[in-house]
Amino acid sequence: MKRFACLLATLCCLAFPLHAKDFLRAKDKQIVDAQGQPVILRGMGLGGWMLQEGYMLEVPQLGTQQVILARIAELIGEDKAQAWHQAWLDNHTTKADIDAMARWGFNSIRLPMHYALYTLPVDQEPVAGEQTWREEGFRRTDDLLRWAKANDLYVILDLHAGPGGQGNDINIADRDPSKPSLWEDRRHQDKMVALWRKLAERYKDEPYIAAYDIINEPNWGFADRADTNGCKETGNAPLRELLVRTTQAIREVDPRHIVIIEGNCWGNNYQGVLDAGLWDDNLVLSFHKYWSVTTRESIADWLALRDKHNVPIWLGETGENSNDWFSRTVALAEGNGMGWAWWPLKKIRYNNPLQIIPNPGYDKLLAYWRGEGAKPSAAEAEKALMQFASHDVNYANNVQHPDVIDALFRAPHSDQSVPFKRHVIAARGGRIAAIDFDMGRNGVAYRDDTPANHHISDGGERVVWNPAMAYRNDGVDLARAADGSLQVADLRPGEWLQYTIEVERGGRYRLHLATRGEGRASLQVNGEALPAQAIGEVSASFELLPGRNTLRVVAQAGAFDLLTLQLRR
Template sequence: MKKLALALLACMTTLPASAQTFLRADGPRIVDESGDPVLLRGMGLGGWMLQEGYMLQLGQLGSGQQYRIRAAIAELIGEEKAAEFYQAWLDNHTRKADIDMMARWGMNSVRLPLHYNLLTLPIEKEPVAGKDTWLEDGFKRIDALLAWTKANGMYLILDLHAAPGGQGNDLPIADRDPDKPSLWQSEENRRKTIALWRELARRYADEPGIGAYDVLNEPNWDFTAPGGDHGCKETSNAPLKQLYTDIAAAIRQVDKRHMIIIEGNCWGNNYQGLLPFADKNTALSFHKYWNTNDEASIAGVLKLRETYAMPLWLGESGENSNVWFRDAIGLVEKHDIGWAFWPLKKIGFNNPLEIAPNPGWAKLVAYWTAKGPRPTADEAYATLMQLARHDIRHENNVFHPDVVDAMLRQPHDPSPRSFAPLGVGPEGAEIGATDYDLGPDGVAYHDSDNANYHVSTGKARALWNNGRTWRNDGVDIARGDGESLYVSDFVPGEWMRYTLVAEGGGRFAVEIEVKSDTGGPLTITLNGGAPATLAVPGRPGWQKLRLAAPLSLLDGNNMLRLGSAGFAGNVRLLRLLPAR
């Protein structure tokens, strides 16, 4: 996997990082100190300083808040060892190697989601009410990350992801405990939030490597009347505007230069009543998930930019397929809007880096979700520390180059590229069906379902890759015995393209490993010629079937396309064997 990652990195477009000068809002643009426009491209470091249950396969544990996850861990191994686990988690989840790799991909910015409790105490734990305790370990972690981003010429954007008390009814986002006063139900929580931003601004006022202050992530709260709409129907948003105004004033007491970013209610999308905003060095962040990637989907925020002469930033997006990533980024960059996708890594496949947990993790998840027996304290501790000290580290993550390619190359260059070196020597070759080319649907492959648009369609969330493994395209991929990969649910009309590099060319018999209860015809097309048909009989188990006639490969590059013309089933391998 590491060799494959290095080979693919060489094929990716590298985008230059912006120079390290202060960013500011200049009317509808984000510019540097020379007045040159800066298009931010980056990732959010979700899961590091704030855990959400779904990133750990724990969405069913309560509502997925971090405090519930921590309590479940402490219940198994004790509070002292739980603290040891969280210390190791913070030490290992994101390190300089992660930031260096983002820079090599061509990204120029990092969004850091902060949990306030790493920087200050909750209001109920302050020794003196109304007086803030600052936790230096949390600030030192920001300092370290800033050093890593500056070493790569990247901007660091500070994002208050979990504010004191919690800013919304989507509980895991802000680690909110509904049994305690929220941000909006406590004047003291709001005071602490304002004080925290003043302290952050005081510490980083002279740091051009800090790109902006994203002052409150995804507020989602009904102010005027309860309704469970997460603030999506609010028309005034007066408490939110007042808080933003107070935070901006506190920042400007100590920092006149850094750009401020504000987000609308309704998960960063409802700006009614928030504009105009008095501080002119302010940008608007909108968030975009699971909707169509057409002009209509961003028409509202484009109108805000035009009306109020404020820059736009797609501050959070992701959790979808490569098709969706490519189309969303292409859409916003067409309108000179930068972006930060979410997240860099998690336990899951649709992000650049995937945490592959040790086998004991599945047992812990089964216990916590009432699907398995309770592990011993020693077993749980060993599993948790293996996760925090080993599994989450950069060098042990699974790199998904197809995701990075979809974000950084494909919006500008949709041509197909090799996913893996597929060389064919005189002795032939064995090609994994899952090693089809990199590129968009319709270019490198075609699949019936290629993205999740449920917000726009109102339909159930779609699974574009039914196996949820290996690659993030529409092609369905599954793992068999011994971790072997194969294309599953391959149905009529779908196809995959492979770039083969043949040494000297030659004639090769083609053998395909397939599995289908119903059978049907497959087609093989070489270099755009007439397709050859392979009739697959329906029978249980894997079959090895050979085309009737050999194929003649040219010296150098060849394009082979495997398609279903009526076949429904699975494909594992294509073998090219020297023809006699």
């Protein structure tokens, strides 16, 4: 009996964690756990789930979610449009997505919330000044929290679309510009404050909720309406007032959770917001970073705020760039003691961990919306839209991009490349597709003259680092051939690609490069350089060791495309 009791005690220890998840808190310049140990949040934002933005669905011309839904209703009717939206909410983010995030290495999730899933808009309230609560948003938040807890991940609640809309960038908040904004109608602000109090009441005892990010990317000119997005604002008094008021409402019911605040100008302009000091001892300042250089100087303003106010800072939203930029931005953030949340998990385009591949009917619908194709029938549109929302968007049918995950977790901290695909060279030789070069940062796995988009910093045009916008997100030019296949395009002097290969049988091999164009290239085999040769004549002979070897193709002159590398004994 004593032995059984010991066994039962052991099983209980295995079945239940010895310690509950810690409530996180702000301590001086760090986010810490219950033991006071620093915590680096490595997160992903679930953009496109509760709040759709046109660019994620390849309809930037439609912009806001409400316009997208209206255009869908024009095709298939209001009831079916609402059914489509419910299918989207059911399938865009599921437990499978959260399980994958945990496998990849994320420890947190940023949930971009649309207020209208939680409460009615002010102009739809049956009784003016009161709040009608909708179970839809709370239920889906509870679902996400359960999935996160099953994977030991924190959740950060982010009010992404506030009542009335918090800025002139209307897509990010689903704002109707014909109606008063959050800043122009006190009822919207009252609703926002009430919503956060309601959320705090619901989750006040939940340590897996890491923080409340109380309003995403305010962008509004308070003193000068011509300052469209509030980037020149020096006072920001209405913003501070709302942040303070919301924090106080949260603290009436929840003294423990971190409150995250964001400045004007898409979260980055804190002028005036902190002049009277911090109003709470558990605040974190968030900033957002897009399309800028990745030097320490690029975040100097926020580091200065951290030092001045002795408060943690958090890179609360970033992404939409190349893998090289991703790696350098993660290294920049973590090297300066701050966590990050990427954006987004999935969309139709390729530069995220998951890619949605739309069905042909949806592509035809996009052509119609662009004015480039015929209007589909209601039946055709419904079939395409429901397949998109019920099938295409689901994790099981998404394309996974391991190069993006590598860029976020391994490459920021490594000066070594790793294979994108396993290249096994048999005894008689083998063929390697040129597009399957190694993974790693620019200068480690490859070198390209335009590895990322820095147009915010340099004032230039947006750079497309991969013109094909397909297959992988590295800063290497890819292009489609006439048959639809992909190839490395326009290799210029000084650019290079590295390939890690596994050789079954060591010995002497010849390498032939399949190319288009004119120029000269050289090879490096296991770090040893071979003489440059004219393109079309590169068929060098060299020794390969059994097992792992590296090959590097270096452009020396001209400009050429690279299709394949063929190794023969």
